[in-house]
Amino acid sequence: MSTATDTSRPAADVELRVDLGAAPGRLTLDNPVMTASGCAANGPELHRFFDVRELGAFVTKTVMREPRSGRGTPRMAETPSGMLNSIGLQGPGIAAFVDTDLAWLAAHGARVLVSIAGGTGTEFAEVAATLAASEHVDSVIGVEVNISCPNVANRGQVFACDPGASARVMTLVREALPRDTPIIAKLSPDVTDIVDIASACLKAGASGLTMINTTLGMVVDLDRMRPQVAGVTGGLSGPAVRPIAVRAVWQVASAMREGRLPPAPIIGVGGIRTGRDALELIAVGATAVQVGTATFNDPMAPVRVRDELAEELARRGYASVRNAVGAALT
Template sequence: MTAVDLSTSLAGVTLPNPVMTAAGCAAAGRELEPFLDVAALGGVVTRSVTLDPRAGWPPPRMVETASGVLSGTGLQGPGIGGFLATELPWLVQRQARAVVSIAGESLAEFAELARRVGNSPGVTAVEVNLGWPEDAATGRDPYQASKVVNVVRRDVPRGIPVLAKLAPVVHSVVDVTRAVVKAGADGVVLAHTVPGMAIDRRTLRPALGGVTGGLSGPAVHALAVRCVWEVHQALPDVCVVGVGGVRTGYDALELLLAGASAVQVGTMIFHDPSSPARIVAELEAELSQRNLTRVADVVGRAHRPEGELS
């Protein structure tokens, strides 16, 4: 087996490997402790933190479909005060690389979240949730998205990357990426869940308490690969994190080949809480079997004529 250097660069920050959790799938990481070492992952992306505590949407909040999972939590959480008091310190104590997802309902809220998170010890990066709620236009409109990123980047200290998590539909994801990078984003996360809905077979009523939710899992993997491919092709110098339906090491490799520097594992965690660690090992094996020695050599390789891999 060929030795592999799994380290990767996330907008200037070196990670030991490119596999992270996805926002909302493991709270702030504490739930994963019985199953894996959070410090061994490339990063732990927290649930999206809001300014004030939120009770979230009424249950049920998750329903399995034939091709993925529909979820709608309404961003339940302790608010920024509770997060900074208990959840972030837990990650820091375990030497995990904390990528803090933030979600606001106004520019003022985003600015306050950015200031408080950015000035807290132990934050590796800030992920700006531009796709919540699912019917919001912020993450799909270049102008609106750039306004949010501008205030976040202004209040997050330099040296801490700001990543914009974008929606994959309506406007060209390249146009939105170009706008948020111009506004100060150090990279983008592609892509957010896709709005969806399901009807309960028993009640013949909406299956989710919030009626609509975000579709994630296998159904959106090909869409995520396309988004990553398009952005890397148009803007090859922009840092991209790929997320959507990652279940195996090859799924992760596929996103790296399309142009991602890192990937996030989300829905799979509900089925297999140890999956992020397993996917790290599987990715290493996928690279070793192909005599590829560095993640850096793989990023975007599918765009090059010599990109074909056995």
Template sequence: MRARLAHVELANPVLTASGCAAFGRELSQFFDVSRLGAVVTKSVTLAPRAGRPTPRVAETPSGMLNSVGLQGPGVEAFLRRDLPWLTAHGVPVVVSIAGSSVAEYAELARRVSAESGVAAVEVNLSCPNVEDRGRRFASDAGAASDVVSAVRTHCRFDVPVFAKLSADVTDVVPIAKACVDAGAEGLSMINTILGMAVDVDTMRPSLAGGTGGLSGPAVRPVAVRCIWQVYAALPGVPIIGMGGVATGRDALELILAGACVVSVGTAIFHDPYACIRILRELEELLEQRGVERLSDAIGLAHRALPRHRTEENHL
């Protein structure tokens, strides 16, 4: 069950998803966090952020919408208080970073990667670029490439960089390629999908911000599709798969599509033991199918089909 993020070896392939377990303390009251493959932190910003107005969360069929707005204490508090706690508990740490400009991402990469205990950096590209009329970095291959290049330049050489991609684009593959060409050692996908709900009782949007990110089981088929397409185009690039993983079967589906590890997010809100349960279920499923090593299952669905089938376009 050992897994790898580029050259970083993990004890197992189940991680937390950014934003769903904060910095790990909340989960530690339920189990030893060192049992996780890694903790992916909530996105760290340069300055403290209060986030968006409430209500910020709305339940939807098979998922939830959130519009938290990257609330957090800022990088100084994270490095002083949260990162030492995580490293003291013996869990690999993948630090998610978020900025509003290329310069902010670069500075975050420099400061975060200089610390011991950081296994990798995940670049949250689903942030508005204040220098480009608020358009999200993840929506444009050039903008995403600029961020990743700056992060890779300022990141410590032995800390791998993973670019987190959005499915809210016409074609995710060119953006994935642009990030890899810019120096990303791996990719994370998918981030939440933009959605909206209206409360028919109040006759107003359910979220104060109007729109929000949709997550949960409803988005899993989209995640599988994106992972499948990117793995087919970039088979040697490690992928952190996420999007609606609630069971071991869900995790195995993403791995068969091409993910080397999976991040668990929304499921944690109603089952704080979700990561440990999913790890156990995944191991049992692999054993039942005669798969001796996790690595043998990565992308196996591609190899199980004739080559021409993997290249067909959706009709």
């Protein structure tokens, strides 16, 4: 029963619509919950469990210019608080992606945030240009630029670890796409100063930021006394990285609030399993969130998190998710 001091409201009354601040209407989402790249393939797999239109946006698996078979097996390892993956950006290549995967998503009414990558800045731009020329591009609400992959032209250094390399990629992608196409830079936590990388990306034309990608980890098989995945190291995701994601979003959002960075929308990702987890990232400055590793054991996780987030907001008296963005920064 409600009391005189009870500020709660029905969850159904909470406004979940968010605006990620790009061209008018282009990135206005019915709710702030998306899939995370690489954790839900490209649509049909999750569509067996719920309509992909229920999500704020569907984020695709990262696609590159050419088909890739990925790394050798084993590619994944379980940890006590997350998962290590060393897939190696396996995929069909951008031509097959737009003809098959993007066509399917468009036919099913999904709002699509396409994740792209490349071994060089030029390759990023070529992938973006092919996407822009697709007959299904109207379903694309934006492009997430995965700069957390190795730069083959620079001895394998990860683009997102160097401000100059990050900026060059964003500039080339910006030039390859129509000016009103939002581009979101996906940042790595494995850097000394994530604010510095964010600044370089935003100055080079990024519309917003996704934080964070996986962090580099390693697991040893003690029965064989060998690394458990064939690639030796891999990306750690899951609950273990959520505090890192919260810290990264807080640092960048604080820099924006203090005027050290231009204001831009942030998409929070890393270890979200519940609506409470999602709200934690929103409270430190994320406008929207992505649900990834949780879908491996609970395919309904994205829509469940959406509903739980509404309940968490209602319990605290928030009329809108927008009112909670950055609440912990004040």
